[in-house]
Structures are given as C-alpha cells and as structure tokens.
Amino acid sequence: MPENEWFSTIYNNLNLLETDDLIGYWQKHDEEEWTPVAFDVIEKILIERLGDLPAKVEYDETKMEMYIETSGEKSKLISELKTLIKDSDPVFYDPEKITLLVKWILRSVNFLIILYVIQFALNNISLFRALFVENYELFSFLMQIGFSIVALFITILATFFGYKALGYVLKILKEMEINSRNPRNL
Amino acid sequence: MESEESKEVFTKRNHKLLNIAKACEVFAWIVLVLYLFNSYTKFTNITQFVETKSINDSAFNVTPISLELNNSYFDRVKTDPLVFFKIAVDVLIVVFQGVLGFLTLFGISYGLKMIVETEVNYRLNAGEKSHA
Numbered sequence: 001m002p003e004n005e006w007f008s009t010i011y012n013n014l015n016l017l018e019t020d021d022l023i024g025y026w027q028k029h030d031e032e033e034w035t036p037v038a039f040d041v042i043e044k045i046l047i048e049r050l051g052d053l054p055a056k057v058e059y060d061e062t063k064m065e066m067y068i069e070t071s072g073e074k075s076k077l078i079s080e081l082k083t084l085i086k087d088s089d090p091v092f093y094d095p096e097k098i099t100l101l102v103k104w105i106l107r108s109v110n111f112l113i114i115l116y117v118i119q120f121a122l123n124n125i126s127l128f129r130a131l132f133v134e135n136y137e138l139f140s141f142l143m144q145i146g147f148s149i150v151a152l153f154i155t156i157l158a159t160f161f162g163y164k165a166l167g168y169v170l171k172i173l174k175e176m177e178i179n180s181r182n183p184r185n186l
Numbered sequence: 187m188e189s190e191e192s193k194e195v196f197t198k199r200n201h202k203l204l205n206i207a208k209a210c211e212v213f214a215w216i217v218l219v220l221y222l223f224n225s226y227t228k229f230t231n232i233t234q235f236v237e238t239k240s241i242n243d244s245a246f247n248v249t250p251i252s253l254e255l256n257n258s259y260f261d262r263v264k265t266d267p268l269v270f271f272k273i274a275v276d277v278l279i280v281v282f283q284g285v286l287g288f289l290t291l292f293g294i295s296y297g298l299k300m301i302v303e304t305e306v307n308y309r310l311n312a313g314e315k316s317h318a
Contacts, residue, residue, distance in 0.1 A: 090300075092204070093300060098296055102293075104289055112279065116279070163286065163290070170293055170296065173300040
C-alpha cells in the first residue's frame with residue numbers, strides 16, 4: 001500500500017470519530033496504542049476542525065508514580081491513624097460521659113438555685129404580705145429580711161461557682177488526658 | 187490496653203487512685219439513696235403534720251409579721267396550694283442536693299480516672315512502663 005493511500009485510509013477512519021475523542025487520544029498520546037502516523041493524522045484533523053491544536057496535557061509518569069505513592073501513603077496513614085485512635089481510646093472512662101456529667105451538674109445547680117430562691121420567697125411570704133397589705137415599714141422589712149437575702153446570695157454564689165469550677169476541672173482534665181495520648185504527641 | 191498490660195503499667199499510686207475512684211462511685215449511689223429516703227421522710231413528716239392539724243389552728247392573716255411560712259404553720263392553710271408548693275420545693279431541694287452529691291462524687295471518680303489515664307499515657311510515651 002503506497003504511503004499516501006495508507007495515510008488517507010487512516011485519515012478517513014479517524015475522521016469518522018468525534019472531535020472530543022480525537023482530542024482525548026491526542027492529549028493522552030499513548031504510543032503503545034497508536035502509531036506516530038496516527039498522531040500526525042489526528043493533529044491534521046484537529047487543526048482542520050478547530051483551527052488550532054488543543055493544549056496538551058502532560059502525563060508525566062514520575063508524577064503519576066509519586067501520586068500513586070502519595071495516595072498509598074495517605075491511605076496507609078489514615079489506617080494507622082484509625083488504629084492509633086482505636087488503641088489510644090481511654091481505658092477507664094468514656095469522654096462522652098464526662099460531657100454529659102458536666103452538663104447535668106450545671107443543669108442541676110441551676111435548678112437548685114431556682115429552688116433556693118423560691119424557698120426563700122415562700123419562707124418570707126408573710127413579710128412580703130405585711131409590706132404590701134399592712135403598710136409594714138420598709139426599713140423594718142429590710143432589717144428583718146436583709147440578712148436572709150445576704151445569706152441566700154452567698155449560698156447561691158458558693159453553690160454556683162463551686163459546681164461550675166468542678167465542671168471546668170473535669171473538662172480540663174479531659175483535655176489533658178486527650179493531649180497526653182500518642183497521636184498528638186507524635 | 188489489656189488487663190495484663192495494665193498490671194505492668196500501673197504504679198501503686200495509680201492503684202490507690204483507682205480504688206478511691208471506685209469507692210467514690212459506690213458512695214455516690216449510697217448518697218443518692220440516702221437523700222431520696224430523706225426527701226421521702228421529709229415529705230411524709232410535713233404532710234402528716236398538715237393532715238393532723240386543723241385549718242383554723244392558727245390565724246395567718248392576723249399576725250403576719252410574727253408568723254413565717256415554715257413547716258410549723260402549714261396546718262393553717264391546709265387547702266392553700268402555696269403549702270403544697272412549699273412542700274414540693276422543700277422535698278425537691280433535698281432531692282436535688284442528693285442528685286448533685288451523686289454527680290459530684292461521680293465527677294470526682296471520673297477526675298481521678300482521668301488523672302491516672304493521663305499519667306499512664308505520659309509514662310508510656312516516655313518509654314517506661316513503671317516507676318514502681
């Protein structure tokens with residue numbers, strides 16, 4: 001077969017293909033699949049159709065190998081990290097239980113403080129009634145109730161800050177324990 | 187960490203702390219039960235007191251200054267919802283004190299466990315298994 005005839009046969013065959021397919025073959029430039037003449041034909045067809053050759057994407061084998069190695073390393077690292085996380089789970093306690101415990105301590109304290117205030121109001125309801133119903137003097141009222149208010153205030157502060165501190169101590173201890181594990185120290 | 191390994195890794199101090207933590211957990215349940223029992227006795231005492239007294243025994247509205255709404259005057263307002271509200275509040279305070287005591291003891295227990303865990307982690311990271 002003369003060279004021109006062979007070239008035209010290839011040309012006619014490739015010309016039947018879609019432009020996108022030709023661009024893909026040309027960009028991939030797989031020399032094991034296509035002959036050098038075929039690439040010349042594809043270039044010619046693409047120039048005819050597009051007016052210019054599209055940007056060539058470099059398939060650098062070394063880059064590909066590096067990518068494969070990196071992705072392999074990544075998956076290896078992820079699996080190692082998973083193992084480490086599993087291995088470094090706390091033995092004696094459940095971190096989620098600490099969060100739950102702190103939440104319930106603070107909720108209970110708030111509720112207890114509300115109850116203290118209600119109890120105070122109920123204990124002194126007769127004084128409040130006297131103040132509003134029987135024109136009891138405000139000064140006498142304050143003298144009688146003043147110490148109770150101070151005592152209530154101190155009780156509330158001591159209760160609230162005491163348990164709040166306990167909650168924070170537990171949270172800090174949890175953080176310290178997490179920071180002391182292997183993965184973070186590496 | 188396996189149990190065999192933990193025997194090697196823990197120091198005597200670690201064991202003491204873990205024992206205290208365990209004791210705290212047991213004590214927490216005891217505290218909760220005692221407080222609940224206390225709240226129940228308080229409830230029954232107050233209600234019995236209210237039930238046995240007549241509604242007209244004391245005159246709340248006559249001398250309000252001298253009378254505070256404490257347990258000894260619940261009888262005067264047997265049908266007053268305030269009285270039952272007061273009983274509920276008193277009982278709930280005891281219950282919540284018990285709940286807080288329970289949570290606090292559990293918090294102490296968890297705190298000690300976290301301290302042991304942290305100490306063991308640091309020691310294992312440093313490459314030694316036991317000071318003991």
